[in-house]
Amino acid sequence: MWTPAALASEFRRYRKTVWRVVEAQHRISTNRLAENSEDQKRLEELAEQAKPNLPKSARGLHYLFASPFRYGHKSPSRFRRADERPGIFYASEAESTAIAETAYWRLRFFSRSPDFVPGNRTSEHLSFSVAVSTSRAVDLSRPPFDTSVKNWTHPDDYTACQDFARIARKAEVQLIRTLSARAPGDGYNAAIFDPALFAGKEPAYRQTWHFRFEQGRLNAIAAFPGGGNFAFEPEMFGLPGLRQV
Template sequence: MEAQHRISTNRLADNAGDQILLERLADAVKPNLPQSAHHLPWLLASPFRYGFGRPSRFRAAHMMPGIFYASEKVETAITEAAYWRLLGFSRSPGFQKPRTPTPMSAFSVGTESLRALDLTQGALAKDSALWTHPSDYSATQALGATAREAGIELLRAPSARAKDGVNVAILDPAALRPPPRPHSSWAFTLNGDTLIATQELGARAMRFTTADFGL
């Protein structure tokens, strides 16, 4: 996640009371949070609130609630985030890209469910090409809708962006086991059509280009 959440509202308020009021006003115009997510901290609950009108891999447009997408390894999550960031800029001609690194925070959370589907094993793995198509989400959205109707809480699926990566789509907040835990901090730096993700206080760095993703 982008680390701007730490300063996105307090710089608009003069004191703590004004900030609380600002947050309440903002909450009043947000989409409703599903009842099943009310017990979750905002970091875990927010994905279920948003997405109306905008499709995702396992959820068609105009269908709520949203879906919590995660990755089993941080490298997969970084790759997924890099893809969407480069895609957004590639579709915004003339937009001035950030000149300074963007701070990103990775966190981890536990999951547990007796009602899950694993698309990486068994008969479902035979249709891997459908689950990982780079742009056609019709098969995955149909699967997601059917899974929700059947009471499935969690989908484990191969990543379409990271080779050998595995993602997890949480359809039901009941599959999450809070609290979220800090994992690592990263800086995303853009240089032309290239994005470099560098771990803060670490030696790891990952490089991505629009060509890597076929953009």
């Protein structure tokens, strides 16, 4: 069992550009509720007041940066227990890895919904990048942590990761680097605990992606002028195959 002091002795420098993929909710949705720009501004101010408070270091950041730290979701994630706050900004070191992570969660939702048959509707996602830098990172893919790599990349059981993250928070770890469980081999993820790591306040908008389930697989297609195209079958992630209407 690691202690905060022992963990602090393993700090590494981390300086990279990381990627995140989100559902395309970046367009202003309050437009349809307001008659003019003044009413819209007031509506957005009221909505902001109703939200949980942001950590101090996240204030003033673009909402794509800040939102993950605001909420404590009821469903746990790899390095966060249910309802634990502040939240974590999960990202990947390659755009393709972030796409694979997103594809897994969509296919997992499909496969675990009883009697659900995915249609062929296209959903829109947005990938964006941000440079991060810290001297308080730990790398679970390197010694002495790599001996427990099966714990860090278990597809479903996050207990070891959450226990580690609890100690990491006490040690004031700002970032945890780990192998991706969804894009094994050369895929790496970063769990960012402190928004102070971001090099800027605005993300670099990179690419719109269209996700579409057809012929038993989920296709991720980059919108023009991008040329990326990925295909993911449920079995690639250890999920049961899906039928389609």
